Amino acid sequence: MSDTSRVGGRQPSDWIESFAARFEAQEGMPLIAGRILAFLLICDPVERTAAELGAALSASSGSISTNVRLLLARGLISKTTRRGREAAVYQVREDAWANVMLRRLESVAEVSELTTGGLRMLSGQGDRADRIREVDQFYSWLSGELSQLRGRWEAHSSRRR
Amino acid sequence: MSDTSRVGGRQPSDWIESFAARFEAQEGMPLIAGRILAFLLICDPVERTAAELGAALSASSGSISTNVRLLLARGLISKTTRRGREAAVYQVREDAWANVMLRRLESVAEVSELTTGGLRMLSGQGDRADRIREVDQFYSWLSGELSQLRGRWEAHSSRRR
DNA sequence: CCCTAGCTTCAGTGAGTACTGAAGCCACGA
DNA sequence: TCGTGGCTTCAGTACTCACTGAAGCTAGGG
Known part of the structure; x- marks a missing residue:
């Protein structure tokens, strides 16, 4: 997927790590929460399922679950559920x-x-x-x-x- | 000493703990650093030696040494050395x-x-x-x-x- | 009423770190 | 040059916490 490929002369994966590190230092956020946030800021398409986040960031389902809840609680991302047994999708709330x-x-x-x-x-x-x-x-x-x-x-x- | 006795209907020791807790949550400061800061804000006289801080806050000499350095590095307290083998004294830099x-x-x-x-x-x-x-x-x-x-x-x- | 996909919970692990107390290190005074 | 007071360093301990992976839960579909 294009999310981890080179774009504009800089590695998005590096940018994600920097972003996560900054939010760990500044807000005391777990690294994975910062990674999720960074990834959701630049990924295409905008919405992602928990499984996709785990795959993109090499994190376990449990970790994604915990940290997605943290970000939801802070109001930085939103969760959209879909009918049936389809997976819920998450996206950043840039307005919030x-x-x-x-x-x-x-x-x-x-x-x-x-x-x-x-x-x-x-x-x-x-x-x-x-x-x-x-x-x-x-x-x-x-x-x-x-x-x-x-x-x-x-x-x-x-x-x- | 009057620093730990009741003053104005509230325990200074409780106030010190609240202050330290707040600075731990907000600035990620070790509890002892917050206690030193709080104590130096309200103690009388203004200046205190490392040994006095340790006694007042029930902390070891090593802890006081480490945390006093942290507060000095942040610029929140000052260290005044005295000639001879007298102990250095610390005080808050309320102006800084x-x-x-x-x-x-x-x-x-x-x-x-x-x-x-x-x-x-x-x-x-x-x-x-x-x-x-x-x-x-x-x-x-x-x-x-x-x-x-x-x-x-x-x-x-x-x-x- | 079971099956199953997705999500959450939780015990266990590893990494990091605040704290202690003792030993070592200065630097002054005699 | 030795003695001594004060400060720093450091190994060891206890604790916290992010993270994993598996088990449990929930709810729609067959």
Whole structure:
């Protein structure tokens, strides 16, 4: 199949590995989940069955099952079932990507709940709270900024269509 | 010492554990690194030796050594050496926090390098590149937004002093 | 009501890693 | 040059977790 052949001077299989490695480092995703995601981003046709994924990525059925569920849970791929005993097919939800990643970014700012809690814990302790107040101010600001991001993305992407 | 006693109706030791758990989940930091960070945020006095950290957090000297190096490498704490055979002391760099976290956020947008590479790989393949193009547009936009964040934080924080 | 394709579950395996504690390594002071 | 305090290194241990492959489950077709 053309998915693993050379295209445009670069091996898709290498690209898939890089993509998987990045998502392992950044999101703590298992390598196979990243491979599935990468493969579904560039494969033709768009939809693939679990068996096809396993064959293309040399992974066991159990692994595919587990990692496909992980990606479904995160909302990055969709599952389409078909009548009869035909296999279900999976594909990336490129439209949902922004949502998922923005939500992930926003979770970073949840540290502000901890810092504000710590600030309250040290209330009345004078300048012992100085350090944590400084950090808290950053996270509070970040929290606001990141929630604005979502609105700005919607404005930006709607302007494009 | 007052660091582990009740303050303001909440146990600092519980707060430290929550903080460490959060940083383990979010940044993939070892628990002990998170504990050191949390402890250094609220302890009095501000500076602590490796031995004091070990005693306060019930961790071995080796663990403290390793994790203190990790935090130093990330730029979240500083090490102050003293003349003679006195022990070095560590403290949080609350001023560097914003920088470190902003850099971390910016790294998320580095996925755009992968998506742009994938786009190039599929050039001339018609609408097979549609999915990855969509994702690439998001990351490219995000990349720009996140690099603006740094400037906005500097403006915000300088306005405050 | 069985057969069978596809999917999920799960025990077992291997790889990776956080942590300990002791031994080794500095570097200063005498 | 030796003694000593502090720090780092490292072998060993315990634990976590991704992954496999086989067994079990489910649901449509004959």
